[in-house]
Amino acid sequence: xxxxxxxxxxxxxxxxxxxxxxxxxxxxxxxxxxxxxxxxxxxxxxxxxxxxxxxxxxxxxxxxxxxxxxxxxxxxxxxxxxxxxxxxxxxxxxxxxxxxxxxxxxxxxxxxxxxxxxxxxxxxxxxxxxxxxxxxxxxxxxxxxxxxxxxxxxxxxxxxxxxxxxxxxxxxxxxxxxxxxxxxxxxxxxxxxxxxxxxxxxxxxxxxxxxxxxxxxxxxxxxxxxxxxxxxxxxxxxxxxxxxxxxxxxxxxxxxxxxxxxxxxxxxxxxxxxxxxxxxxxxxxxxxxxxxxxxxxxxxxxxxxxxxxxxxxxxxxxxxxxxxxxxxxxxxxxxxxxxxxxxxxxxxxxxxxxxxxxxxxxxxxxxxxxxxxx
Amino acid sequence: xxxxxxxxxxxxxxxxxxxxxxxxxxxxxxxxxxxxxxxxxxxxxxxxxxxxxxxxxxxxxxxxxxxxxxxxxxxxxxxxxxxxxxxxxxxxxxxxxxxxxxxxxxxxxxxxxxxxxxxxxxxxxxxxxxxxxxxxxxxxxxxxxxxxxxxxxxxxxxxxxxxxxxxxxxxxxxxxxxxxxxxxxxxxxxxxxxxxxxxxxxxxxxxxxxxxxxxxxxxxxxxxxxxxxxxxxxxxxxxxxxxxxxxxxxxxxxxxxxxxxxxxxxxxxxxxxxxxxxxxxxxxxxxxxxxxxxxxxxxxxxxxxxxxxxxxxxxxxxxxxxxxxxxxxxxxxxxxxxxxxxxxxxxxxxxxxxxxxxxxxxxxxxxxxxxxxx
Numbered sequence: 218x219x220x221x222x223x224x225x226x227x228x229x230x231x232x233x234x235x236x237x238x239x240x241x242x243x244x245x246x247x248x249x250x251x252x253x254x255x256x257x258x259x260x261x262x263x264x265x266x267x268x269x270x271x272x273x274x275x276x277x278x279x280x281x282x283x284x285x286x287x288x289x290x291x292x293x294x295x296x297x298x299x300x301x302x303x304x305x306x307x308x309x310x311x312x313x314x315x316x317x318x319x320x321x322x323x324x325x326x327x328x329x330x331x332x333x334x335x336x337x338x339x340x341x342x343x344x345x346x347x348x349x350x351x352x353x354x355x356x357x358x359x360x361x362x363x364x365x366x367x368x369x370x371x372x373x374x375x376x377x378x379x380x381x382x383x384x385x386x387x388x389x390x391x392x393x394x395x396x397x398x399x400x401x402x403x404x405x406x407x408x409x410x411x412x413x414x415x416x417x418x419x420x421x422x423x424x425x426x427x428x429x430x431x432x433x434x435x436x437x438x439x440x441x442x443x444x445x446x447x448x449x450x451x452x453x454x455x456x457x458x459x460x461x462x463x464x465x466x467x468x469x470x471x472x473x474x475x476x477x478x479x480x481x482x483x484x485x486x487x488x489x490x491x492x493x494x495x496x497x498x499x500x501x502x503x504x505x506x507x508x509x510x511x512x513x514x515x516x517x518x519x520x521x522x523x524x525x526x527x528x529x530x531x532x533x534x535x536x537x538x539x540x541x542x543x544x545x546x547x548x549x550x551x552x553x554x555x556x557x558x559x560x561x562x563x564x565x566x567x568x569x570x571x572x573x574x575x576x577x578x579x580x581x582x583x584x585x586x587x588x589x590x591x
Numbered sequence: 592x593x594x595x596x597x598x599x600x601x602x603x604x605x606x607x608x609x610x611x612x613x614x615x616x617x618x619x620x621x622x623x624x625x626x627x628x629x630x631x632x633x634x635x636x637x638x639x640x641x642x643x644x645x646x647x648x649x650x651x652x653x654x655x656x657x658x659x660x661x662x663x664x665x666x667x668x669x670x671x672x673x674x675x676x677x678x679x680x681x682x683x684x685x686x687x688x689x690x691x692x693x694x695x696x697x698x699x700x701x702x703x704x705x706x707x708x709x710x711x712x713x714x715x716x717x718x719x720x721x722x723x724x725x726x727x728x729x730x731x732x733x734x735x736x737x738x739x740x741x742x743x744x745x746x747x748x749x750x751x752x753x754x755x756x757x758x759x760x761x762x763x764x765x766x767x768x769x770x771x772x773x774x775x776x777x778x779x780x781x782x783x784x785x786x787x788x789x790x791x792x793x794x795x796x797x798x799x800x801x802x803x804x805x806x807x808x809x810x811x812x813x814x815x816x817x818x819x820x821x822x823x824x825x826x827x828x829x830x831x832x833x834x835x836x837x838x839x840x841x842x843x844x845x846x847x848x849x850x851x852x853x854x855x856x857x858x859x860x861x862x863x864x865x866x867x868x869x870x871x872x873x874x875x876x877x878x879x880x881x882x883x884x885x886x887x888x889x890x891x892x893x894x895x896x897x898x899x900x901x902x903x904x905x906x907x908x909x910x911x912x913x914x915x916x917x918x919x920x921x922x923x924x925x926x927x928x929x930x931x932x933x934x935x936x937x938x939x940x941x942x943x944x945x946x947x948x949x950x951x952x953x954x955x956x957x958x959x960x961x962x963x964x965x
Binding site for chain 1: 631632633635636637638639660661665668669675676677791816886887891902904905907910911912914915917918919922
């Protein structure tokens with residue numbers, strides 16, 4: 218079946234803020250949600266049970282990576298992405314667009330598609346909107362994404378305009394070949410930092426009637442206020458009965474700002490990527506566990522955190538693992554960081570239920586001051 | 592309390608083969624056992640619960656590594672090794688001798704101790720029998736090992752003799768400073784491939800009355816038949832009421848041959864080390880999961896294996912993770928390989944109970960033919 222979004226309530230103080238339900242082939246989940254990234258059909262160092270224990274609902278994988286390895290046919294023969302990775306919650310695949318533009322440079326964009334070199338072996342590859350959808354149809358994720366161009370920041374207005382219109386044509390082409398009754402397809406709103414272009418993109422994308430809408434082209438180096446504007450410009454024109462997904466955003470403050478602007482779904486590699494370098498989220502900002510002051514700190518990262526790491530291990534132990542280059546260090550911090558973001562969305566949902574999202578947001582941001590390496 | 596070994600029964604057909612109980616501060620366990628290696632106070636990629644699920648009893652850590660990072664004082668302040676790593680089963684620490692000789696080359700051995708350079712930063716270090724014991728006393732493992740020299744193979748008889756006698760003097764010096772009522776201390780039998788030297792070493796070590804005895808100087812490049820002889824030479828002279836530990840041995844056939852010769856305890860990095868390269872144990876020998884023939888093999892590594900990996904994932908998926916360089920691939924194979932060796936010891940114990948160890952051993956060895964990269 219297709220995904221269904223059910224709006225449960227808006228926050229009293231701010232009509233943009235939404236509490237909803239996402240009905241999927243793999244269960245019903247409250248939104249807003251944070252979706253951990255499992256690039257190659259696995260969230261780095263974590264197993265499905267650990268994701269579930271973190272409260273994870275949807276897990277995201279990357280079409281570009283799975284296309285190259287192990288290939289969409291292998292995943293398809295395994296019974297699709299869920300069965301392949303043995304995850305019984307919903308899965309989402311991106312379109313491969315972002316990876317092509319960020320990993321496989323230089324790439325050559327034409328109306329037809331994108332020519333680029335594999336980041337693994339340098340061989341020439343060609344990805345088109347149709348091909349991206351066909352791969353995703355075979356991967357059989359619960360949610361597939363349209364193939365779009367994620368333009369760099371800054372780009373000229375002229376480039377953004379032309380790229381956004383091509384993305385609209387690509388969305389149409391992808392939708393036309395889409396062929397999987399158990400999969401939903403999301404459209405992507407582009408248009409950079411220009412309100413009228415975001416409007417045009419949103420309006421035209423919505424006309425094509427996708428199962429959900431995503432905001433693309435953020436988190437590509439633009440200042441935060443511009444990013445927040447991009448979100449506002451787009452969500453303003455999106456229908457209320459479809460889920461809205463802000464791609465590639467996982468900073469706690471950005472999640473709060475996204476929810477403020479009507480976002481339901483977030484994903485980001487941030488919690489696992491920073492974990493491998495010893496960084497972890499706390500209510501008071503990010504800390505780096507490698508800091509010498511944690512050497513004999515036999516308390517958990519966060520006394521109030523309910524994650525596996527905080528319930529079982531001390532800062533001193535995690536620091537030891539990280540400074541010794543042990544994989545388990547990154548694993549323990551990944552668990553903590555993913556749980557932190559999922560718990561943030563749980564608290565956000567609770568605050569919407571109680572009509573105090575604005576208050577919660579302010580409290581969180583005030584406490585989360587030290588966003589650096591403590 | 593000190594560890595206690597209780598002999599339950601010998602195999603009917605072969606009096607050397609022993610089923611026993613190891614009473615420790617952290618529970619009672621049947622022997623023979625296989626002990627996974629957690630070099631830096633963690634078994635690479637596994638958590639304590641996963642070790643328990645594999646059936647693990649004792650976990651081994653390395654004194655040399657923990658001395659350098661995080662330092663024995665940090666572990667001591669954490670409440671000892673068990674608390675530091677949050678493992679509630681028994682722990683064993685080696686003496687650091689083997690690591691000094693293998694990792695920190697070149698090293699300069701004198702009667703006093705060993706001068707060598709840190710493998711991390713090259714600074715000069717000096718380890719003595721007293722220092723090794725003092726570090727281990729602080730690490731507070733359940734079982735500490737005497738500091739010995741593990742001579743290379745081949746070495747001259749003259750060198751082995753002189754090294755073995757020095758190891759005896761080192762054992763005495765270590766025992767004299769040993770000071771931890773909750774820890775047990777094992778002596779180590781050296782003497783290379785020479786029966787009379789093994790005899791001398793065993794006899795003199797036993798005179799010092801340790802809580803258990805270990806056979807050292809094996810698995811250092813000698814042919815298998817010589818290694819098996821080394822074991823026989825040593826165990827012949829060891830008391831029946833103390834546990835016997837064969838250091839650094841984890842090949843399935845070697846475990847069976849060790850049990851045949853009266854060994855109760857084994858440890859080895861093999862199951863986790865080969866896992867990272869895609870190798871895994873099966874009843875029919877080792878296979879390498881990277882082999883192209885597993886690309887679309889949607890069956891588990893071993894249909895009859897009860898490990899987490901085999902119950903949840905296919906060869907195709909594990910192969911995908913390994914070939915893509917994902918840590919979870921090594922993790923899943925580490926789980927399988929550790930469980931394989933622990934299950935082997937479970938089956939060995941069952942066969943001793945039923946007086947059919949010789950039969951079991953023969954069946955296993957016959958099936959385990961293809962010890963290569965299938």
